[in-house]
Amino acid sequence: MKIRKLMACMLAAVCAAGFTACSSNTSSADSSVVSESSDNGGSASSDSTAAEMVKNAPATGGNIGDVTIQSGDIVAEFEIDGFGIIKAKLFPDIAPVGVQNFIQLAQDGYYTGKNIHRVISDFMLQGGSENGDGTGGSAAYSGEGSASDSFGVEANENARHFYGALCYANALGQNSTQFYIVNSKEAQDIGSLDTSRISDVAAQAKELMASAAPGTAEYSYYESMANQYSNLAEWIKNASDEVKEKYKNGGVYYLDGGYTVFGQVVDGFDVIDSISGVEVQENSSGESSQPVKDIIIKSVKVYTAD
Numbered sequence: 001m002k003i004r005k006l007m008a009c010m011l012a013a014v015c016a017a018g019f020t021a022c023s024s025n026t027s028s029a030d031s032s033v034v035s036e037s038s039d040n041g042g043s044a045s046s047d048s049t050a051a052e053m054v055k056n057a058p059a060t061g062g063n064i065g066d067v068t069i070q071s072g073d074i075v076a077e078f079e080i081d082g083f084g085i086i087k088a089k090l091f092p093d094i095a096p097v098g099v100q101n102f103i104q105l106a107q108d109g110y111y112t113g114k115n116i117h118r119v120i121s122d123f124m125l126q127g128g129s130e131n132g133d134g135t136g137g138s139a140a141y142s143g144e145g146s147a148s149d150s151f152g153v154e155a156n157e158n159a160r161h162f163y164g165a166l167c168y169a170n171a172l173g174q175n176s177t178q179f180y181i182v183n184s185k186e187a188q189d190i191g192s193l194d195t196s197r198i199s200d201v202a203a204q205a206k207e208l209m210a211s212a213a214p215g216t217a218e219y220s221y222y223e224s225m226a227n228q229y230s231n232l233a234e235w236i237k238n239a240s241d242e243v244k245e246k247y248k249n250g251g252v253y254y255l256d257g258g259y260t261v262f263g264q265v266v267d268g269f270d271v272i273d274s275i276s277g278v279e280v281q282e283n284s285s286g287e288s289s290q291p292v293k294d295i296i297i298k299s300v301k302v303y304t305a306d
Contacts, residue, residue, distance in 0.1 A: 050103035050141065053304060054092040062094050062158030063165060063264040064242055073305045074099065076106070076166075076263060080116070081298040083275055086181070086268035088166045090302075095154040095262035097143050098168055098175060102262065104140035105177060106302045116295040118180075118283070121276050123252060126169055126180040127297060133284065137177030150174035153227070154260045157235055160243060163250030164265035164272065172217060173224035175260055183276040185250035190243070195233040202229035224258065231257025 058072045067089055069075055074090040092099040105111060116127035117134055130136025138149035153173050161167065161182050169178040202225075209222035235256050247253055265272065275295060283290040 048304070050100045050107060053103055053302075054096055054100045057090075057092045057304070059093045060089065060091045062091055062156060063160060063162055063261070064158055064240070064246065067264045067266055069266055069305050071305055074103070075303055075305050076102070077299075077301045077303075078268075079298040079300070080271060080275065081296040083295070084268060084271040086265055086271050088164075088263040088265045090166075090263040091159055091261070094156045094159045095260050097141065097151050098154050098260045098262040101139050101141040101151065101175075102179075103302050106300045108140060110137075110140070110177065111297050111300045114297045116275060116291065116297070118287075118289045119276060119278055119280055119291055119295070120183075120289050122184040122186050124167075124180040124182050124184070125272070125275050126178060127295075128178045130177065134178070139176040150176040153224075153258065154262070155227075155231055155257050156261070157238070159261035160235075160247075161252045161255045161259070161261060162246055162264070164269060165251070165261050166263035166265060167255075168260040168262065170224075170259060172220040173227070173258075181265060181272060182250075182252055183272050184252050187249070188247040188251050188253050190236055190239055190247050190253050193236055195236050198229050198233040198236070202226050202233060205229065228258025 053074055056072070057074050058070070060067075060073065069087075069089050074092060076088045076090055078086040078088070080086065090099045090102070111128055114128050114130075115132045116125055117129060117132055118124075118126035126134070128137070130138075139151055142148040142151040150171075151174065153168075153170060153175065159165070163182055163185050165182045167180050167182070168175040169180050205222045205226035209219055209226055212219040212222060232254065236253070278295065279292045280288050281290050281292050282288050
């Protein structure tokens with residue numbers, strides 16, 4: 001659609017980094033089941049369901065301040081074959097549906113053997129699709145009483161796209177199985193941004209949404225864009241000094257408000273950096289992001305920290 005190109009150009013003018021969406025035909029997160037005591041400071045029972053883990057976890061408050069693992073926190077460990085382990089703290093208070101879905105997928109072993117199919121330096125690395133190319137996959141949990149194979153974005157102002165943020169990729173505002181991890185260490189100066197153009201894009205998206213037929217892909221697209229950029233403009237304007245300072249250590253602020261940030265990496269940044277430096281080639285869409293050599297998720301363990 002022409003308007004998509006127009007909006008992308010406008011946003012690129014606002015943000016030097018450019019607004020590239022982490023899109024998917026479905027979304028994902030992790031793999032592997034933890035059914036017994038872990039030797040990495042945590043434990044999980046075979047009869048400890050995803051719902052129980054989310055219900056019993058303490059509030060995390062997101063990733064604005066220092067993120068550390070405390071007793072009772074939910075921890076996810078991604079073992080990437082040949083690279084090492086990435087450890088992340090999950091945010092059940094910030095994204096309860098997303099976290100429960102992620103845990104359940106991991107307990108079902110969904111992510112074992114899946115790949116990291118998309119790597120873009122100074123942006124993010126993405127994986128967990130059913131077909132290994134960014135397509136396929138259904139959510140294991142989409143909300144209480146819901147039988148849908150996807151769920152909506154859980155945007156929260158206390159969970160930002162800082163370096164190491166763990167997030168859901170989405171398609172038209174719907175999450176399912178794919179995840180991405182922010183790998184950009186480039187300083188982001190959000191304190192000097194003019195949000196007027198971002199607000200203009202949000203207004204345009206709302207107008208186009210009103211002219212589209214409800215229930216269509218076009219309507220969903222503009223609705224997603226309107227929500228994302230309305231949130232983004234507000235979040236930038238309302239950003240605390242702590243948020244501004246943390247973004248100076250890296251991140252992709254321009255994705256804030258449009259994606260579910262459901263965790264934060266606390267260990268294994270060297271693994272993120274190593275993966276981010278692999279050789280890539282063009283994928284089927286012509287984007288230079290497909291690793292030349294397969295990057296395989298060997299396992300994902302989810303447990304409650306002692």
